[in-house]
Amino acid sequence: MSTSHEQRTAAEPRENEVHDAFLSEIVNINEDITSTPEDAQPKGSGDTGYVELAVQKSNNPASAWLWQPERSIIGSPLRFRVGGSFVWPPPKIRKQSVETLLLVAGGVGINYNKAFPSSVRLIYSVRTPQQHVSQILFFDRLNKIFCQPDLDFRLFLTGDGSPKGDIVPQTAAFPCLRLALRRFVPNDLISCLPPEEKRHNTVAYVCGPPAMTDEVVAFLNSQQGMCKERVLCEKWW
Numbered sequence: 001m002s003t004s005h006e007q008r009t010a011a012e013p014r015e016n017e018v019h020d021a022f023l024s025e026i027v028n029i030n031e032d033i034t035s036t037p038e039d040a041q042p043k044g045s046g047d048t049g050y051v052e053l054a055v056q057k058s059n060n061p062a063s064a065w066l067w068q069p070e071r072s073i074i075g076s077p078l079r080f081r082v083g084g085s086f087v088w089p090p091p092k093i094r095k096q097s098v099e100t101l102l103l104v105a106g107g108v109g110i111n112y113n114k115a116f117p118s119s120v121r122l123i124y125s126v127r128t129p130q131q132h133v134s135q136i137l138f139f140d141r142l143n144k145i146f147c148q149p150d151l152d153f154r155l156f157l158t159g160d161g162s163p164k165g166d167i168v169p170q171t172a173a174f175p176c177l178r179l180a181l182r183r184f185v186p187n188d189l190i191s192c193l194p195p196e197e198k199r200h201n202t203v204a205y206v207c208g209p210p211a212m213t214d215e216v217v218a219f220l221n222s223q224q225g226m227c228k229e230r231v232l233c234e235k236w237w
Contacts, residue, residue, distance in 0.1 A: 009083075012083055013083055013085060014081055014082070014083030014084075015081055016081075017081070018080070018081050019079065019080050019081065020077065020078070021077070021079070021080065022075060022076070022077055022078065023066075023073055023074055023075065023076045024050075024074070024075070026066075026073075026074065055067070084234070085232075086205070086207070086233070090203050092229050098202070099119060099194075099201035099202070100120075100194050100198070100201060100202040100203075101120045101121070102120075102121050102189075102192050102193065102202065102205070102220075103120065103121070103122045103123070103124075103204075103205050104123045104189070104204065104205070104208070104216050105123070105124045105206075105207055106124075106126070106208025120150075120151050120152070122146065122151075122154065123156070123188060123192060124136075124142075124154070124155050124156065125155075125158060125183065125208070125212070126156075126157060126158070126159075127157075127158050127159050128157050128159050129159035130157055130159070133155070133157065133179070136155075143177060146176045146177070147175070147176035151176075153176060153178065154179075154180070154184070154188065154192070155178070155179050156182060156183060156184045156188075157180070157181050157182075158182070158183050189216065189220065190223070193223065197225070198225075199223070199224070199230075200225060202225070202226070202230060203230050204220050204230065204231045204232070205232050205234075206231065206232070206233045206234075207233065207234045213233050217231055217233045
């Protein structure tokens with residue numbers, strides 16, 4: 001018998017407050033919290049703020065309800081509570097001490113928070129053929145964000161039929177993107193870490209399929225200068 005989400009996250013911290021909201025719009029994508037805490041704050045008179053979620057279709061009761069026909073649920077009241085330890089800033093580390101942030105995402109385990117520090121490296125692996133790269137979850141949003149100094153976006157495409165190997169780091173279509181037609185390997189992770197003497201100011205977040213996250217977390221924890229408090233992983237499955 002599979003473990004429920006409530007059982008898996010029973011030890012995770014949760015706020016006591018329950019928030020009220022209304023379902024105002026539905027767009028077909030995948031699962032995650034895709035807005036930032038700032039978006040939930042009213043910006044002025046008449047503004048209620050918003051929370052943007054992406055919900056993957058599944059048999060989970062909340063997911064199944066949200067995947068009903070749009071016309072039957074738009075405008076419905078919702079109640080939600082905020083919780084979990086896979087958050088920014090990291091629970092046991094001062095945000096001001098973080099100089100380098102490494103994000104490792106697989107499949108739908110992708111999200112980017114504009115409140116992150118200035119030096120960010122993103123490794124994102126998806127099963128998408130090269131010809132459909134622009135259809136990747138949040139691709140346009142990420143491609144625009146990472147066109148800034150000291151932000152490094154590395155996209156690994158593992159779709160069937162793609163030739164194996166690297167492409168020129170910057171292309172005319174995606175000038176801020178390093179693209180590779182293969183799986184990422186340990187050397188890719190190492191190349192995104194700063195020198196050992198600066199890793200005490202580095203934090204890594206890992207999210208994706210179970211096998212990938214377990215392997216990446218174990219590898220990063222084994223690197224000199226890294227430790228489990230600095231390698232965070234969300235097991236959402």
